[in-house]
Amino acid sequence: MAEGALLDLVCGPASPLPETYQRYRLVAHLGSGGQAEVYRAVRLCGGVSSAPMTVKVFRVDPKRPLVDELRSWDKGDATLMDLNNRGVAGICRRADGFYGPPPHRPGEAPQPGNAVPYQVYDYLHGVNLREYRQQAGAAGGPRLNGVGALRTLAAVLRALHYPDDAAATPVLHMDVKPSNIMVLATGEIRLIDFTGARYWRPEEITQIAYTPESGGPEALSGQVGPAYDVHGFGAVAYFLVTGALPRSKGGVPPGAHPMLTSHPGVRGTLLAALAERPGDRPDTRELPGWVDRLAAVVRAAGFPEHGIDWSEPDSAPSTAAARAVGRASVVSGTETDAFKRIERLERELVELRGAFSGDRGGSPGPLLATAAYVSHPMPGVPTPTKVATPTLPRTKVTPNGAATRAAAGGPGTAKLADPGAAALMRGRASVVPKQTGGPDPTSVPEPHPLPPRRPRTPLNEQIRTLKRGIGWTWFGAIVAFLCWAVWAIANWGRSPVVHAFSFVLILGVAGGLFALERLVGRIVLERWMGRERRTARLSHIGVAVFLCAVGYAYLRLVPWLSGLFG
Incomplete structure (x- = not known):
């Protein structure tokens, strides 16, 4: 399916209420990954559509037991929910998660006995870092500040690996790479795709997401820790400097890139975070200083500009201009105006469908997507000519609860190394203490409260x-x-x-x-x-x-x- 193709599909959780099957309306296909299809969507309630959201529909790998696949999805979902509850900044925000029938046409009854996992996120206005770097050469205007972006990412990893709350369990993202970094229109970045994230406990890590171009080699041995995310961080920095990924398919070593062979200072700094041995890489808490050293040697090298600004954020031209006008500047290449216009058209489209169908629940109506785009032409935005309906793999669930595996589908972007099976363990989120104002009749007292315990170091x-x-x-x-x-x-x-x-x-x-x-x-x-x-x-x-x-x-x-x- 072409990315950006306009759709007319709905989805929702399994529920006794029939309208919940059409809770989310999928209006555009954003992309495919190794484990899921991603859509832009709106939430429907009484004929009113919400602001845009991102809906992720997961697929099941037929090579692995179904129970293991569903538990794997649940582990990633639990860690992201926990991180959002802790208030970790710089990451995507989870809004909902459920099991439900595969996406289907509005007004049609979903096929009984089908269930696939869903995740719903806040919609991020921007493009991923890989797309931004490819488009930045031809774009004008403010550029992404590489120093600020890496500092933000370093702060995210610090919050994951060394949480401030001693009772919180550290988390490994395990798939840090340029395509999982979103560049927003404001110049900020967000770390996304926590599908492979796990609590840092040996019994939790039974499956490791591994992208050969950016992943650390220790994934193949099944022994990973915070240094695995540091390697991904180094791959992002390497990509910002060179525009390439450190471990190419041709087997060329990271230090052999033409931009680095003539600049040993830049080469040595980048390769420190990409060391073969995890123990030779900087500690997560040392990454801010490492970013400062990298920025200094990159500025001294005088590399040609490719959409990345390596000056200090406080002295960057785009930041100074933003302070002068009193608002954040728009980073070139994120196409903010186009995104806003598309969202407005999508919302109008949902309302028009409901009006033409005469059903506030959103039954099938005329497909006005193409007409809406033609009546509002935008330069550089492709005009879709048809509505595509994806064929998604389905998980068959029998009345007695037994399940069968679904067929594989979609291109794979990450290989999985499975070091072995382990029992499912629960994570522990940080909870705000209740205000003491008398006994709570709805609470259940704990007979033997235990003091918080530090997470066990591997x-x-x-x-x-x-x-x-x-x-x-x-x-x-x-x-x-x-x-x-x-x-x-x-x-x-x-x-x-x-x-x-x-x-x-x-x-x-x-x-x-x-x-x-x-x-x-x-x-x-x-x-x-x-x-x-x-x-x-x-x-x-x-x-x-x-x-x-x-x-x-x-x-x-x-x-x-x-x-x-x-």
């Missing part, structure tokens, strides 16, 4: 934390080994097994000391002071001091060196 992140500062331990171990070797040579007449055992014993004591220091730090810093430990540097320094002291003791036992120490 094993790979714990290992990464323990490695930070390990250089101190290596230094102490080398000093102790050299001193022990001098002592062993000076006492060569004794059994070498005893010498070796003594050094192994010292290393064992050092390991126990390290564990004791970590335990004390956990009790004092985390439980008593409520602080978060990001490194093990102090513990490693303590072990290094101990090993150096042991080495000094070995040297004092050497006869021909004892005089040096008094």
Whole structure:
């Protein structure tokens, strides 16, 4: 189906009320993805249509069990709802979610026994970053500020990976890429498509969204964490600078792009976020500083302009102009006027259909889409010539609740790596405390309220934390080994097994000391002071001091060196 094709379809949740099957009127097809069809729609109520909304109709993969597919959809839906409830800025807003019959003609009864998942979002006025970058070369006017866009995206990932509420569970988006970044007419951006998002718990991540051109290679091993989203962030930055995706289908390495080979500063900064090993990438909390360094080297390189402004947002020409007139400037390439006009025509179209049909519920009427566009010609906007009806895969649901898998459909844009199955776990949203004004008769008291618990840090992140500062331990171990070797040579007449055992014993004591220091730090810093430990540097320094002291003791036992120490 051609994108932008005008439609005459309705959909809604399964309900005893017949009109709920026509709650949403689909007026235009926006695009197809690997897992869903996306439409522009309006909500109908008593013959009145709402402002435009976005409706996403999901498809089922026949290669996977139906229950797994529906649970996968539910996980992504739950994380997005949770993030909206937390008030995370810079992401799409979920308005509704339900199961219902596939889209059908107005006035027609939906086929019984069919059910597909739906999600409804606020409609975003703009284009995705990939489309914007392709159109920006020929467009004039204000440009997208790359520094501001990356800072916004970094703030979104910070809110996902390290929520302010200690009781909130971290979330991984797992499909950060240019086509999932919407550029609004105001110059702001929004991160969209949380279908593959998951709570950061090992038992939750049973399916990983993987786009080869922008996804991190660790997806193939099934072990992902915040660094996976950081790689996607680096892919977005790479795309803003070069106009290309870092991992092309031809196997060309990211650093081989012609724009980067002659600018090692830009190349090194970009490749830091695209490192093969997740541990070599910047931490999510370090991304704002990384953006500042990238902007500085890009400005120094003097790359040709392709619709991206790399100046500081406060000094950007478009921002200064916006302050002068007292309103936000319109970013060229987002076609805001065309969007507004299309929305007005769509609303008129819905009302005219209801008037001609004589049914306020919206039964079939004349298809006036083409006439409406012809009577209001707009330059650069294609004129549709027919109304297309999509053929969507359906999930057959029998009266006793059993279900069969639907047929596949649509092009795929993301491959899925399935590291294994796991039990479904619930997320935990941040809830505003009730005002205490007496007992609530409608509430159910909890018999045993539990204090909020910190989310469990994955094993790979714990290992990464323990490695930070390990250089101190290596230094102490080398000093102790050299001193022990001098002592062993000076006492060569004794059994070498005893010498070796003594050094192994010292290393064992050092390991126990390290564990004791970590335990004390956990009790004092985390439980008593409520602080978060990001490194093990102090513990490693303590072990290094101990090993150096042991080495000094070995040297004092050497006869021909004892005089040096008094």
